[in-house]
Amino acid sequence: MERKFFHGNIQPVDIAQALLAEFNQGNLRAQTLGASDKLIVQVSTSPNASSGGQTALTVTIQSGEDGVIVEAGQQAWLGVAASLGASALSAIRNPFSLFGRLDDIAQDLENLQLVEKVWKVIEQAVKTSGASTQLSERLRRVTCEFCHTANPVGEPACLACGAPLGMAQPNACPHCGFVVTKHERICPNCKEKL
Numbered sequence: 001m002e003r004k005f006f007h008g009n010i011q012p013v014d015i016a017q018a019l020l021a022e023f024n025q026g027n028l029r030a031q032t033l034g035a036s037d038k039l040i041v042q043v044s045t046s047p048n049a050s051s052g053g054q055t056a057l058t059v060t061i062q063s064g065e066d067g068v069i070v071e072a073g074q075q076a077w078l079g080v081a082a083s084l085g086a087s088a089l090s091a092i093r094n095p096f097s098l099f100g101r102l103d104d105i106a107q108d109l110e111n112l113q114l115v116e117k118v119w120k121v122i123e124q125a126v127k128t129s130g131a132s133t134q135l136s137e138r139l140r141r142v143t144c145e146f147c148h149t150a151n152p153v154g155e156p157a158c159l160a161c162g163a164p165l166g167m168a169q170p171n172a173c174p175h176c177g178f179v180v181t182k183h184e185r186i187c188p189n190c191k192e193k194l
């Protein structure tokens with residue numbers, strides 16, 4: 001399971017539409033579930049695919065404080081079932097039939113390539129909308145606790161009153177976009193070195 005944070009003016013539907021356009025064709029089927037602030041896109045092999053194993057993977061896209069949070073992985077269905085709640089679950093004809101498929105899915109080599117492809121499409125959609133794993137202008141501001149002026153990230157002292165801005169300045173992991181503080185050395189989300 002990989003989780004990435006994209007910052008900027010982007011909605012879950014932007015990513016869901018890009019995934020549908022790319023994957024709902026050929027031997028693949030893609031469908032969207034959920035409401036506008038939390039969408040789930042399931043990509044699977046079509047039931048009558050002539051070649052290749054059974055492949056299914058789930059992409060969860062939700063609105064974040066500053067953009068969207070995207071998770072993709074083969075085993076997300078378990079978490080999805082719990083987080084969607086009863087009303088959304090009734091939209092899925094038989095969610096429990098998926099649990100029995102997890103073993104097949106884990107062994108499916110084709111699937112690994114699909115995960116990579118899915119992330120590429122997501123990153124392209126993010127790029128098109130002008131968002132990125134870097135912090136947006138709005139979050140790239142540090143509010144001075146003394147005079148409440150918004151200062152650009154990286155300023156050592158408040159531009160208005162000169163008070164030190166210290167270590168509270170937010171930053172984003174260049175790998176996954178998780179918001180970290182200046183003194184963090186390892187990203188809590190993806191465990192990459194910062």
Ligand SMILES: [Zn+2]
Nearest residue numbers: 144147158161
């Ligand atoms: Zn100030």
Ligand SMILES: [Zn+2]
Nearest residue numbers: 173176187190
């Ligand atoms: Zn990270």
